Amino acid sequence: MSAVLRKKLESSGGVPPKVLQNKPFWTTLEHTLSIWLNGVLQAEGELRLQSREVSPGAALADDLFGAYVYGFKSLDRDFVVAVSIDNLVAARFAAQKMQQDASRLAEAPQLFLQLLLEPTAKQLSESLATTFDMLGQDDEPPQSAPFDGLEIEGNCLVAYYLCDLDGQAFRIGVALKLDAVLALTNSASDDSLGGGTVGGTNGLSQPRVQNSSVQLDVVLDRVPMTVADCLRLVTGSVIELPGTHRSKLTITAKTVDGPVDIAQGELGVWKHQRAVRLKSPVDPAFLQEVVAT
Numbered sequence: 001m002s003a004v005l006r007k008k009l010e011s012s013g014g015v016p017p018k019v020l021q022n023k024p025f026w027t028t029l030e031h032t033l034s035i036w037l038n039g040v041l042q043a044e045g046e047l048r049l050q051s052r053e054v055s056p057g058a059a060l061a062d063d064l065f066g067a068y069v070y071g072f073k074s075l076d077r078d079f080v081v082a083v084s085i086d087n088l089v090a091a092r093f094a095a096q097k098m099q100q101d102a103s104r105l106a107e108a109p110q111l112f113l114q115l116l117l118e119p120t121a122k123q124l125s126e127s128l129a130t131t132f133d134m135l136g137q138d139d140e141p142p143q144s145a146p147f148d149g150l151e152i153e154g155n156c157l158v159a160y161y162l163c164d165l166d167g168q169a170f171r172i173g174v175a176l177k178l179d180a181v182l183a184l185t186n187s188a189s190d191d192s193l194g195g196g197t198v199g200g201t202n203g204l205s206q207p208r209v210q211n212s213s214v215q216l217d218v219v220l221d222r223v224p225m226t227v228a229d230c231l232r233l234v235t236g237s238v239i240e241l242p243g244t245h246r247s248k249l250t251i252t253a254k255t256v257d258g259p260v261d262i263a264q265g266e267l268g269v270w271k272h273q274r275a276v277r278l279k280s281p282v283d284p285a286f287l288q289e290v291v292a293t
Contacts, residue, residue, distance in 0.1 A: 013052055013053025013054060014053055015052055015053065015157065018185050019157070019181055019182065025181065025185060029128075029174075030047050030049070031268060031270060031277050032128055033047060033172055033174070034163075034270070035277070036124045036127060036172075037170065037172055038269055040089060040093050040096075040120055041089070041092050041163070041165060041170065042092075043166075044269045044272070045164060046164075046269070047161040047162065047172075048161065048163075048164075049159070049161055050160040050161060051158075051160045052157065053158055054155050054156070054157060054158070057151075057154055057155060058152065061148065063158060064158060064173065065084065065173075066171070067085065067087040068087075068090055068110075069082055069083070070082060070083045070118060070121040070125075070144065071147030072125045072142035072143065072145060073145040073150065074129075074141075074142045075137075075140070076137045077129075077135070077136050077180070078180065079134035079142070079176060079177055079180045080174065080175075080176060081156050081176060081177055082174070082175040083121045084171075084172070084173035084175075085117055085172060085173075086170065086172070088170045089171070089172065090113045090116075091103075091113070094108060094113055097116065118144065122142075124174075125142045126142065128174070128176075129141055132184060154177065155179075156176060156177060157175070157176045157177075158175045159174055159176075160172070214254065215254045216251055216253055217251070217253075217259065218265065218276050219249065219251075220244055221241045223239060246266060247266040247279075248264070249264065249265045249266060251264070255286075260283075260286060262283045263278050263279075263280050
């Protein structure tokens with residue numbers, strides 16, 4: 001390793017340059033954490049990166065700091081190793097659950113807060129694994145495991161983010177297997193070399209395709225209704241949406257044959273504005289139609 005490369009790695013916390021330069025990865029990671037944290041805090045705030053570094057798995061217990069640390073393990077595809085949550089997040093989450101003032105719960109027994117936070121920490125690990133297509137066999141999510149007892153081979157990528165709300169900085173940290181992150185980065189690089197081939201569809205790089213436009217709609221839910229019930233709708237009528245969830249949105253595109261479902265998404269916040277993040281690839285059949293027309 002050259003002295004120049006060694007100096008660059010040291011200044012970047014040992015994170016490989018190609019991982020640092022993988023903007024889609026960092027954008028997706030930040031967005032996923034932001035959606036989770038805003039839900040936990042019941043408030044909308046923008047995350048900012050505090051630090052990122054590579055930590056040997058054997059030393060992760062020393063490098064990963066936080067009042068509450070949760071470990072995870074997957075038999076097939078290790079990706080999310082641990083989630084770190086600070087005391088401010090814990091107190092605010094407990095306050096929402098218990099309908100009490102957060103300042104009073106900041107001194108609550110640590111074991112109580114640890115157990116209270118465990119399901120939502122697991123939810124974050126599942127969200128990260130799903131978002132980055134790192135679920136195990138048969139879509140098995142990461143399983144909770146005592147952090148102190150984890151045997152972690154190789155290195156981990158440790159990233160901390162801060163969210164400023166009400167004059168306080170709430171911190172969330174994640175530890176991901178570095179080899180899995182590198183695999184994602186290499187896969188993204190391979191896709192970028194495909195010359196406009198997405199899902200086996202050629203021709204997307206042609207100027208006429210690139211310069212065309214399509215209208216997208218985000219559908220919250222679809223409800224079957226009789227014509228009679230529809231005719232009774234007036235201003236102020238309430239339509240119940242029992243199955244609606246902000247993580248289950250449908251993105252549709254308007255085509256010559258009418259609207260077509262092309263992807264799934266979830267609602268969140270990005271740069272202080274409402275935004276939708278895709279949870280699935282765009283339907284290859286739609287891409288083929290775009291090229292054909």
